[in-house]
Amino acid sequence: MKVLVVALLCLVVTSATVKFNWYEVIRVYPKTSVQLNFIRHLEHSGKYDFWKTAATKGFADIMASKENMISLKSMLRVTGIRYSIFISDVQGKIDQINAIPRKEAGPKSSRYALTWDNYYQYETIREFCYALAQDYPDLVTLEVVGTSLEGRELVLLKISSGGEGKPGIFVDGGIHAREWISPATVTYMMREMVENYAAHPEVVDNVDWYFMPLINPDGYEFSHTDNRMWRKTRSTTSIAGCYGADPNRNWDFHWAEGGTSSYPCSEIYTGPVPFSEIEMANVRDAILARASQLRIYLTVHSYGQMLLIPWGYDAVYPEDYPELEELGLAATDALTAVYNTKYDVGCSGVIYGPAAGASDDWNKGVAGIKYSYTLELPDNGRYGFLLPATEIMPVAVETWEFFRVLAERISAN
Ligand SMILES: [Zn+2]
Known part of the structure; x- marks a missing residue:
């Protein structure tokens, strides 16, 4: 009997992965400002997982367990807010996607295990970065700009063909753990610039690129090993059992203002102080060390097919908004020309309402x-x-055109 109990305990411990059986994702369509405020209030309550925050003229995507979904739907009916089913069984969807046979496509290397027909964990991405730096020392410089809370390296790759006075472009990925397409796409850009340099030297020759493909490695790893839907970092909070801050609400510019939560269990928790998350503090320092050279900052998330322009802390346009919009439209037009994937370009605070403390604003x-x-x-x-x-491959191939336009259009002035 004792043996059986021990065996059962082991089973529980080794199968710690969170299951999302009968979790549902619904898309809700608030039409009036009262309805919109109601939905935004729900997001701040921390009870529901907002896959997509409510757009001012659009929708929100909300995930909840079966029980919570019953009460949510009845509240929506009472308030007259229309909704549709997005994903009816999240775990079923995860299992279904895991069962899709892996189609070998895209580049392969004998020097590293990373490919673009599968999603990989931290170590494989790190190994890829080191391999690029080792194999192409004339183009690539690797720097570890710090470590995460759990000791993972925050790797920065500079891709440059040398020379002085070039404009710099800084790109980061994987700030939100569950957005797996982000590091997959960012690493593809790095590979294309380095291993395929000869096919388009101008993309690298006109610019110094700085890439950090995975800036929330602890959260990302956790989303692979324990909870596929993990978003935040993995720091401890003042509430037992609630972990992490939203790394994209943790930056010190209008910190903890609109569209954030001071409740540690919320998915949009600001953290106790600005830059409380060691990963974001390290990225900040890496940016400040070369800020005078940088002309573009691009942070890569999913999902929604949007290019968002500051400000995000409130529904306010920066003075030079038309210039940012012009470059953004040129880059997304080039992307769309590949497979007709449509992107919207707009001001983040105007589209989504306030979300203060994000990296693009800072x-x-x-x-x-x-x-x-x-x-x-x-x-x-x-x-x-x-x-x-x-x-991954279709997204990477079309997004390459976006990056190409950034390099083409940016100048050192
Ligand atoms: Zn995100």
Whole structure:
């Protein structure tokens, strides 16, 4: 009997992965300002997982357990807010996607294990970065700009063909753990610039690129090993059992203002103080060390197919908004021309209402980087964060055109 109990305990411990059986995601469509405020209030309550925050003229995507969903739907009916089913069984969707046979596509290397027909954990991405730096010392410089709370390296790759006075572009990925398409796409850009340099030297020759493909490695790893829907960092909070801050509400520019939560269990928790999250503090320092050279800051998220322009702390346009919009439209037009994937370009605070303390605002408002953007990769209503790995290559190939336009259009002035 004792043996059986021990065996059962082991089973519980080893199968710690969170299951989302009968969790549902619904898309809700608030029409009036009262309805919109109601939905935003729900988000701040911390009870529901907002896959997508409510757009002022649009929808929100909300995940909840079966029990919570029953009460949510009845509240929606009472308040007259229309909704539709986005994903009816999240675990079923996860299992279904995991069962899709891996289609070998895209580049392969004998020097590292990373490919673009599968999603990989931290160590494989780190190994890829080191391999690029080792194999292409004339183009690539690797720097570890610090470690995460759990000791993982925060790797920065500079890709440059040398020379002085070039404009710099800083790109980060994986700030939100569950947005797996982000590091997958960012690493593809790095590979294309380095291993395929000869096919388009101008992309690298006109610019110094700085890439940090995975800036929330602890959260990202946790989303692979324990909880596929993890978003935040993994720091401890003042509430037992609630972990992490939203790394994209943790930056010190209008910190803890609108669209944030001081409740540690919320998905949009600000953290106790600005830059409380060691990963964000390290990225901040890496940016400040080269801020005078940087002309573009691009942070890569999913999902929604949007290019968001500051400000995000409130529904306010920066003075130079038309210039940011012009470059953004040129880059997304080039992307769309590949497979006709449509992107919207707009001001984040105007589209979504306030979400203060995000990295794009800080990079424009404090670091002084003029062209600061948040790119929300696909999709837009079929899989959400659960984008199958067979989509990595199409997303990467079309997004390459976006990057190419940034390099082409930016100048050192
Ligand atoms: Zn995100």
